[in-house]
Amino acid sequence: MTSKVYPDAAASLEGLLFQGMTIMAGGFGLCGVPENLILALRNSGVMDLTVIGNNVGCDNHGMWHVLTNGQIKKVLASYVGENKVLEQLYMNGGIEIEFNPQGTLAERIRAGGAGIPAFYTRTGYGTAVAEGKETRQFQGEWHVMETGLTADLSLVKAWKGDTEGNLVYRKTARNFNPMIATAGNVTVAEVEELVQPGELEPDQIHTPGIFVQRIFKGTQYVKYIERLTTRPRQAAAAGEAH
């Protein structure tokens, strides 16, 4: 019987990469990012990628590595701040970016994974986002038609996963990973802990294994914090207002 388990990121990408392909990657900012897979993608040198994700890394981290290696031709994202290389490339016309409202991007990916070719949303009506798109009224309100998104390859990061590909995410590291897992022609998952079937509670699995074709235990997670915000311990009483 074929196993979904691979020894590392490089092995897990073997045979999946080709020039001009579309790749989705999970993460919000640098939270819940498939760090090992992104480095293996950089090391592969595969070119002319279209990359779909909420962000495209930030300076020195995440998808920034693939970007600065000149491998990305086009980006679909909702926010690309804190990434000087990308901003510079974009302003110089060195890269194409299609900006999507964050919720529209999330829903387009969910739709792609769920076999829904298009849906309507109020988001973006009357703005640049609606340009060139079909608009239409439902119950007197204007909506924009948005299409589902799929990818040749989806890269996701989970906290725990079992050898069957069942995944559990941790806190806000969940973000775009669950939808992206459903929208890849092939989905590869990296996990902090790889466990045996039966160790994850069936009621608490966020991504069922059907969506994951390959899985491996990631290593050396950096989990870089973009904006470390803390409060001094003595200010506890005041800080707990909400």
Place this chain on the structure above:
Amino acid sequence: MTSKVYPDAAASLEGLLFQGMTIMAGGFGLCGVPENLILALRNSGVMDLTVIGNNVGCDNHGMWHVLTNGQIKKVLASYVGENKVLEQLYMNGGIEIEFNPQGTLAERIRAGGAGIPAFYTRTGYGTAVAEGKETRQFQGEWHVMETGLTADLSLVKAWKGDTEGNLVYRKTARNFNPMIATAGNVTVAEVEELVQPGELEPDQIHTPGIFVQRIFKGTQYVKYIERLTTRPRQAAAAGEAH
């Protein structure tokens, strides 16, 4: 501060019911059905209801009680077998039924809760389900436009819930409950165990409390099994083939 907690089903429905209203109820067959709420709905005697759910109870159980009490005018469902009263009413023209493919019904409710007025699906193209609906090709394949569904009131059943309305379902009793919780103008949840905030793991909440306006601890759950299927213990080895 207002509390979401009510003492029982009757109290939880107070002020919410009116003639001609639309009510969604969770459950698949008799699994994960809001039993206490349905009995309170029957006892209220509110008339001319449109009821949305995968099924409408089965003989002597669940929404059958409301149906036989003559309170239902119209049903949206995917399957109404094992319910002789409903079948009889339907064949005699005593009730209107709009049949929806199960996945389309689930997605229409999810869309309603998520602010999506319409979406396209391949399901039902070329069948009676597509009659009178817009059809359209995406990437060479024909699709049907389906609209989002919402309700005046949603009734759901969960395993555990906290006083903030966070819900956790158990096994296949989850079914339609999570989407239905999102699609009600008001959502009332009954739970087998009502716990304090902090007792449910934040990563494992299936329905965040934002969707639940009222909650109570249900009593006397019948959990009737429609088709009890078992195997004798001595046949264990053979029965475990899959």
Place this chain on the structure above:
Amino acid sequence: MAWTREEMAARAARELRDGYYVNLGVGIPTLVANMIPPGIKVTLQSENGMLGMGPFPYEGEADPDLINAGKQTITELPHSSYFSSADSFGMIRGGHINLSILGGMQVNEQGDLANWMVPGKMIKGMGGAMDLVAGVPRVVVVMEHTEKSGAPKFKRQCTLPLTGTAVVDLLITELGAFEIDSRGGGATLIELADGVGLDEIQSKTEAHFRVCSTLA
């Protein structure tokens, strides 16, 4: 000798491949669960919201919160997962289930399927059948070759209300198996039950079909 119900299920089971996620309808398709070939791993989906469907529970251990789409009590396996009906049909509509094996009332030579209602009779609803045939890339239908009256069920055009158009990829009856090209290429008889002759199957079939060269 025409195939028995078990032999029809066994023929359907030959469509299983290692690593497949499969949805089985009620009736003969359910029997396929007990015929998974050794050495391959197949995960069964139940469209009410479960992957990794296990066998029936032991007597006295049935859990009312754990049923399959046929409302039967079942059990979970170590790799099982539960999810909502929306997520379940996202899986189905999105093409993630590899194979669906369903019952049928009529199939036509273009792969149209009718299996949910007979006008004038009690209407129960289509449940998840329309979603399954529309979403699953490979659909196998297992049905009796003819009505009790002898009327053919594999037809030029279905006369019953459709479940889906151009959706059936393989039709298995007690007389044999037909591959159907749902892209418009028509039907081909690819197998005959032991002792069933070409004449017999042709006389009991209304659909046009080619005959695989090994059978002609």
Place this chain on the structure above:
Amino acid sequence: MAWTREEMAARAARELRDGYYVNLGVGIPTLVANMIPPGIKVTLQSENGMLGMGPFPYEGEADPDLINAGKQTITELPHSSYFSSADSFGMIRGGHINLSILGGMQVNEQGDLANWMVPGKMIKGMGGAMDLVAGVPRVVVVMEHTEKSGAPKFKRQCTLPLTGTAVVDLLITELGAFEIDSRGGGATLIELADGVGLDEIQSKTEAHFRVCSTLA
């Protein structure tokens, strides 16, 4: 005396009601989190996938897996829950968040909002702003009344690319507060900062607005 940033946030905090689920943008709106009136319960949503956002962690206790939509490290509360970005924006788009308080670059008298890009300058993307203004039933914008140049930001028509049309319900600046009828009824000045005169706010505003009778 015009309102300070804290006073603007305090004015926005007066829009909070018991039981509200609220999404706060970056900048002045974030200050509102510390100004929730006593005796009412407000739950903060972070659109990257969390309800029940808690305060910043103590020094040394930051968790890289727990950030808000501004990428800041935060903490969870007993009633917190996590969910995917699709579920999060389902919540937002579906109208389940009661109130959103956002920053702005320009607002017009019909409630149009521009707050995501300046042509010719670095474009970072709209993030979740377009979804929030389209989906949340009540949108409050808190912004400086004028550009550094003195040019009015509350305008007849926005000149910057829009985030949404007819979406702003309340505009709070350092000079006062305007209620805007996003169904086409125009803007009304409903409050003036202490010591700010009607003449001053009129001279610094391009938008047409009525004046609430108590201020006239």
